[in-house]
Amino acid sequence: GAGVSQSPSNKVTEKGKDVELRCDPISGHTALYWYRQSLGQGLEFLIYFQGNSAPDKSGLPSDRFSAERTGGSVSTLTIQRTQQEDSAVYLCASSTALTGGYTFGSGTRLTVV
Amino acid sequence: AQSVTQLDSQVPVFEEAPVELRCNYSSSVSVYLFWYVQYPNQGLQLLLKYLSGSTLVESINGFEAEFNKSQTSFHLRKPSVHISDTAEYFCAVMNTNAGKSTFGDGTTLTVKP
Known part of the structure; x- marks a missing residue:
């Protein structure tokens, strides 16, 4: 596609429920990243996929968070047993190479009530 | 490990004034x-x-930034700002051997008429 597409754009969920956030990167971009942005704060790295290499999961805050990337394209970030502190904007980005800079999606605003 | 510090969280400035x-x-x-x-x-x-290469880089809308290795800085400047430059600006650093970036907490630039 023309840009990085994320869905849903907004998600309100009850504490304890599981949620899935989807990212469709730019076609041909080999690298895909997930970050989250809490109110008034910077971007917190979560996970990074590069081609067929094992993902860098070093930023996932707990084992309730997981992500996969199928066929080197679409990625899904799953949060199990959501907590109120998980409320944030979840951003996906993709890039063509290590030096390309990121193209970001519009984000998914997750609210846990 | 790497980190980024954006020294100003908020920068208010009048239209046509310079900004850093x-x-x-x-x-x-x-x-x-x-x-x-x-x-x-x-x-x-x-x-x-x-x-x-050149330590001075420019954007299409008149911003420029200079990489200063000795001072480990990458300040963003514009000689004359417009109302439309009002936005949040994030500085980011990426290890040349790894694809993930570390972001600063952001600076909110507000241009006043």
């Missing part, structure tokens, strides 16, 4: 440097980047 948004980084290895911009109600987009 400060960014310092810390890293034990070589890095690439980026500035991203987030206009109100829009997603993050790449503004400019330093990869190698």
